[in-house]
Amino acid sequence: MLLAQTVGLPEIIVVLAYLLITFYLGWLGYKQTKTSTDYLIAGRGVHPFIMALSYGATFISTSAIVGFGGVAGMFGMSLLWLTFLNIFVGIFISFVFLGSPTRKMGHHLDAHTFPELIARRFNSSFIQVFSGIVIFLFIPLYAAAVLIGGCEFIATRFGIDYQVALLVFSVLIAAYVIMGGLKGVMYSDALQGSIMFLGMIALLIWTYKMLGGVTASHEALTELGKAPSLFGKIGFKGWTSMPESGWGDTKYNLWWIIVSTITLGVGIGVLAQPQLAVRFMTVKSKRELNRAVPIGGAFILVMTGVAFVVGSLSNLYFAKHEVIKGKLVGETKLAWVIAKNERDLVKKVPCKLLHIDTTNDGIADVNIVANGYDLKVGDGKPQVLEPGHGKGNGKGKIIPFSVLMPKAEIVDLDTDKNIVVKPKATAFTRALVKKGDSWAFNTGSIIPIYITSALPRWFGLVFLLTLLSAAMSTLSSQFHAVGTSIGRDVWEKVAGKHDATIGITKIGIIVGIFIAVLIGFYARGGFIIARATAIFFGLCAATFLPTYVGGLFWKRMTKPAAIASMLSGFVATAFWLLFIKDKEARALGLCNALFHKHSLLLEHPNWSVVDPIMIALPISILVAIIVTLITKAPSKDEIERCYGKK
Amino acid sequence: MLGIEDKSVILAYLLCIVSALLCIIYGVINWNKGDDSIESEDLHWVEEEKKVEESL
Known part of the structure; x- marks a missing residue:
């Protein structure tokens, strides 16, 4: 009964019921072989609603809701620029311009993973192995961000230790993965997407109603933001304002964090997410993609838009309304x-x-x-x-x-x-947590504390299911990518045989889960959830985007250009993270060990907060263009092999 | 406007809604467009994809 006393019997019953339904849908779907591929064979069976919700539930995780929602609690509504890019780039550009060519080329070249797609386009095993290794090594960082986001809520909501929450959540996720959660059963994803959608709508309505309506609450938040702030020195000007913009002074740091890391790093990086790009291959035709666009757009608006608005408005609640x-x-x-x-x-x-x-x-x-x-x-x-x-x-x-x-x-x-x-309090100063023997302000706790304090108990339960859904749908796609990258992309290519693929894939997934949990255990604090997500998104953009987009649309692009672009994007990102970007370089420690300082450009204001994507992506694009133009164009046969006969 | 003084934040707030509306309008206009026929390579791809899923 101890668990029931700590957590509450209604919560346990509802969560168990939710898990049973999720597993049952997974089992039912699997038994009837209603996976994404069966829909494709069946032709018209798949509903675009299912495809869009499945994509959206994979795209949006606890990282977006708890992690970036918490960052909005710290820094305010300037994060809505990321929501705009999430919708316009992540859904509109992605579905309308990349979806159909990805599907056609994937089927034509018989590619089943993202590394395999770009590797077969450029006829290069190196590309497949290199991409597989990058994905295998770095997706656990993103998965850790998702895990931390879920655990912050569980820890706050139920008043249990974060480490205990991490253990329970990891066991739950491992069970889901082992019991077939990776097999792309769309019913489960659609259920999870629907719960997320309804949960976030309820959160928005409740928050605006409680704080006096849209305009009144924004006005009050604007007034509140005029008070002196802990973040004033880095350019914070209130939760309804952009930070101070400019170059060459630390008072512009926050602007560069918001614009380069949060907005561009994640907003552009979504285009080259391996676990999202492969979803385009599982649809039957461009028509299904067209029909998924409106559902996807509305879904993302309700997810990140609500998280960022509510995160910002939580300041008003904590400062003016909260009574304990x-x-x-x-x-x-x-x-x-x-x-x-x-x-x-x-x-x-x-x-x-x-x-x-x-x-x-x-x-x-x-x-x-x-x-x-x-x-x-x-x-x-x-x-x-x-x-x-x-x-x-x-x-x-x-x-x-x-x-x-x-x-x-x-x-x-x-x-x-x-x-x-x-x-x-402000949202940041209210997010007080115990870490070992110390106390700390923890951005990841902002949304969980707001939900627990401001909303009725039953909503906490709804939100718990929302976050479980958000985490499970994203994590299953991440570990799907981990498994296929190490099994199909690396092992099969390096070993040249298929017999041990299943074993290697499973071991890879277990190792991936273990690394993610380990990162989640040690890396809590600050705004690690958003940072870890931004690192992965930025790395994918700089390494894969020019090769992926060039491969789809630029017939002239050559194999050496693709390899050079990927390597230069990867190396530039790694260099920037190891030697320039202060926070990451400090955590990794190599710069200090070699040069006895935490960033090579620490004396030059703003450089040390600029995101790698601002440097590495232009480099990898330029390298792709220049090397293509100075190398021999692909033959007509090679172009036909990739794009088919006209 | 909307109780927000900073124009660039208002712009972001409105662009979020406008871009979602753009998605909805695009979807409605193109609801029945783009119905590709299933080719043999699509069916071959599906068979191989099932094997990949089995390995998970």
Whole structure:
């Protein structure tokens, strides 16, 4: 009964019922062989609604909803530029211009994986093996982002340790994968997509209604954003404004993070996602793709659009509307809360914390910042100053954390320590979590804390199913790609035989799941979910996009150009991540080991926050064009082999 | 407009809705267009795809 006491019996019953239905649909679909390929044979059987929801559920994961939704909680509605690209590039451009040629070429060349498609187009085993290795090595990073997103919600919603949530969630995902979740059964995907759609619509309506309507809530959020912010120095101007734009000063850093990493890195990167591109091959004709466009467009709008708007508006809720009732079970007079945590760089904020039990079990399930203390630095040991207690001793600069941090208002506190408190926090400062022995602000907790605090208990359950669906549909496609890349693309090509493919594929999937869980275990914190997703999307764009698009449309493009483009895109991305982009280079440590600094361009403002896609994609495009033009054009026979006879 | 002062954020907000509408209009106009016939290479592809799925 312990699990039931912690989680709640209704939640367990509903989640089990959901899992049973998902597995049953998978089994039913598999038994009747109603997989994507059977639909293709059956011709008209497949409904575009199913195809679009299946694609959308694969595209959108807990990373988008919890991870990027949390980033919107930190930085605001400027993230809607990513939603625009998600719809316009990820659906419209992708389906209208890439879908049909991908399907035709895939069938013509008998390609079944993304590496196989580009490899057969350019008649190069190297391309297949290299692409397979890149996908096998880096998809676990993206899968980890999806896992972390799901676990943040489970941990917050049920008040359990993040590590326990990760363990439970991983077992669930492994069971789903082992029991056939990878076999492309579209009914399960469609069910998951439908739950996600309804869950997010309900979230949007509830949020706007609670906060006074669309215009009123935006106006209030705009006013709130005028207060001093922790992120003011990097260009934050409020949750309804773009950050300060320009070049050559750290006050423009946030603009470059939002535009280059979040918007372009992910928005453009979607075009060369291996697990999405292969979906185009499973449709019967361009007509099905045409019919999937409106459903896909509406689906993505409701997914990321809602996550980013609600993430931004959560600031208004935490600052003006949230009231916490419970028993004060503890106070931490002085806690150094980690606001930024990277190798050799830990920025901590001195705060007073309140620990409140709202479920009457004697354990603090809500932790908030009561107030921040001013910090005097630059003159010996930093001094912590009580708010309004002068300027401290000696010279030095005062960092006004008493103003930048929330100042919770205790409305009522009786002798039994029953408390009513208004946290008056921002989304970021409300997302306080315990990490080991320390406290930290954790962007990934913003959406989970908002759902748990602002919405009724039953909605938490709906949202849990929404996130389970979002995670399972994306993870199954990711591990599908992991399995086929190591089995079909690498093993079969390198070993030259097929007999052990099934074993290698299964081992590859298990290794992939293990690596993803390991990353999820160690990499929690900051806005890791969005960063890990952006790294994978950017890497795919720089490595694969010119070869993929050139291969589909440019008959003149040559094999050496494809290889050179892929290698230059990959190397440029790796170089940028290892030596230039501060956060990633710091985490990887090679730059510091070789040059004793965290980024080669750290002294030059903005360069160290520019995303690799801004450098690596233009390089790989240029290399593809130049090498094509200086190498011998493919023969007529070769062009006919790839594109068929006209 | 919509309680948002920054024009580029309003533009992003509206472009999200407009691009979703573009998808809907495109889909409605092209609902019955692009019906390709099934060729032998499509059927061959399906048979091979089933084998790939079995390996998972």
